[in-house]
Amino acid sequence: MSTITTRRTLKHSLLALSLGGALISSQAAFADSPGALIIAGGFLQESHQDIFQAVINPIDKSAADIRLGVVPAATGNISGNYGKIVEAFTRLGLAEENIRLLPLAVNDDKRTEDVDESEWVDNGRDEELAASIDELDAIWFLGGDQTRITAVLLEEDGSDTPVLAAIRDFHSRGGVLAGTSAGAAIMSSSMLAGGDSQGALFKGFSDDYESMNNQEFGPAVVRPGLGFFEAGLIDQHFDRKARLGRLLAVMLEHEDGQPLGIGIDEGTALIVDNDEWQVAGSGGITLVDTSEATRPSSGFPISVENVRLGYLLPGDRYLPESGEYHVREGAYETSGNEYFDVPVSLQSGLLSANRNLQELIGFDLLDNSATEQVTSLLVGDENQGLRIVFSQDEQTQGYWSQDMTLDRYSFENVRMALEPLRVELHTP
Structure with missing residues (x-):
C-alpha cells in the first residue's frame, strides 16, 4: 500500500x-x-x-x-x-x-x-x-x-x-x-x-x-x-x-x-x-x-x-x-476500499504467505476484494484433520494503518468455523 x-x-x-x-x-x-x-x-x-x-x-x-x-x-x-x-x-x-x-x-x-x-x-x-x-x-x-x-x-x-x-x-x-x-x-x-x-x-x-x-x-x-x-x-x-x-x-x-x-x-x-x-x-x-x-x-x-x-x-x-x-487515529476501513484483488491459496503453514492471524485476516481476507473467506488446514494424528475457515459478513470490518512502511491490520467480527476432516496422505 x-x-x-x-x-x-x-x-x-x-x-x-x-x-x-x-x-x-x-x-x-x-x-x-x-x-x-x-x-x-x-x-x-x-x-x-x-x-x-x-x-x-x-x-x-x-x-x-x-x-x-x-x-x-x-x-x-x-x-x-x-x-x-x-x-x-x-x-x-x-x-x-x-x-x-x-x-x-x-x-x-x-x-x-x-x-x-x-x-x-x-x-x-x-x-x-x-x-x-x-x-x-x-x-x-x-x-x-x-x-x-x-x-x-x-x-x-x-x-x-x-x-x-x-x-x-x-x-x-x-x-x-x-x-x-x-x-x-x-x-x-x-x-x-x-x-x-x-x-x-x-x-x-x-x-x-x-x-x-x-x-x-x-x-x-x-x-x-x-x-x-x-x-x-x-x-x-x-x-x-x-x-x-x-x-x-x-x-x-x-x-x-x-x-x-x-x-x-x-x-x-x-x-x-x-x-x-x-x-x-x-x-x-x-x-x-x-x-x-x-x-x-x-x-x-x-x-x-x-x-x-x-x-x-x-x-x-x-x-x-x-x-x-x-480505532486508532490514522486507521482506515477496508470494507469497500480493498487494496488487493488476488486469489488466495489454502494456508498450510511454513511455505504459505501471511502465516500469522493478523496477516492472514488482513492481507488475504479483509483487504482483498477477490475473496469472502480464507481457509487453513490443521492435520492431527490418526488421519484426523480440521478445516479452519475465516469469513466476513455485514458485521465484519477491518482497519488498516501504516507504521512507517509497515502495514498493520486490526479487525472486528470476523467469523471463524472449524470443520473436522478425515485426512489421507499418499506419496506419488
Whole structure:
C-alpha cells in the first residue's frame, strides 16, 4: 500500500492516546475502584518501555516514590529476572531501594549460593509478609511456570493464603497488578497451564502437568487461576505459539470455559483500567467470542460455527460492557476500499504467505476484494484433520494503518468455523 489517499478515514477514529502519561487515568481518581491490570503476553524487551510505563501511569506519585513489589515464584532464574525488572523500572525513574523482591517461590535458584529460595514455598502464609503488601503501589509477577505462582499463593483446598488475600485487598483499593507470561496466565479465574492447539482441538484436556515441557504440547491443562481479571479467559504467547485453537477448545468444551477469550501476543500487554481496554507494546490482542457460536457436534475434534474474532492494536480501545471498538487515529476501513484483488491459496503453514492471524485476516481476507473467506488446514494424528475457515459478513470490518512502511491490520467480527476432516496422505 503505497499511499494513504486511497482510503476513507474512519468517522469514529479517536485522537491517539500517547503511551506515556495519558495512557491510563490517574489512580487517585479511582482509589475506591480496583486498580489497573497490565497483562503482558511474554518475551518483553528493553524496547517495550510503554508496557513498563503503563504500570507507573495510574499511580499518583512521582516515579521516584513508587514502591514496586516483584513476585518471582514462576521463574527458575530469580536473581537474573528480578535484576532485569529492576533495570527496566529504574530506567523509568523508580528508585532501586523502592523495588522489593517478595520472598515467594517454589524452586531454588542455583545461581544464588547464599539463599535457598525453595524455603520460601510456605511464605504465602506469612502474616508479616501479608501485612507488608499494603506498603506497595504496584506488584509485578515474573514469567515462567504459572503453576508455581498458584502453588505458593493458593492453599491446597483452593482458598487464598494470607498473602493472596492481602494482594486482593490491595488491588480492590486501587493497587496496580502486572505480570508477563506466567504472570498473565494467573490473572483469569481459570488458568491455562499447558497444552497446544493441536492437542486441545483433537484430544481435549488432561490433568497431567509434570513440568514446563507440558506447556508446549498435548491436551490442554486447565488449573484454577487467581481471578484478578474476571471478564474472560486469558492466554499468552498467543501469536508465536499459535494458541488460538487451545483457547477456543477450553472456551467451548471445558467446564470452566467462558464465552470471551483474550489472546495476548508476545511483546504486548492488555491494559485494563476503568472499564476500558487498551493495548501497549509491539503486537496485538485477539478477542474470541463464542456467545453466538453453534456446535454441529460435540466432543473432539472440535466442530464449531459462528465464532467471532476481533484484533486490537496499540492505539485501539475496547469497551467490554458495550462491545464497542474505538480505532486508532490514522486507521482506515477496508470494507469497500480493498487494496488487493488476488486469489488466495489454502494456508498450510511454513511455505504459505501471511502465516500469522493478523496477516492472514488482513492481507488475504479483509483487504482483498477477490475473496469472502480464507481457509487453513490443521492435520492431527490418526488421519484426523480440521478445516479452519475465516469469513466476513455485514458485521465484519477491518482497519488498516501504516507504521512507517509497515502495514498493520486490526479487525472486528470476523467469523471463524472449524470443520473436522478425515485426512489421507499418499506419496506419488
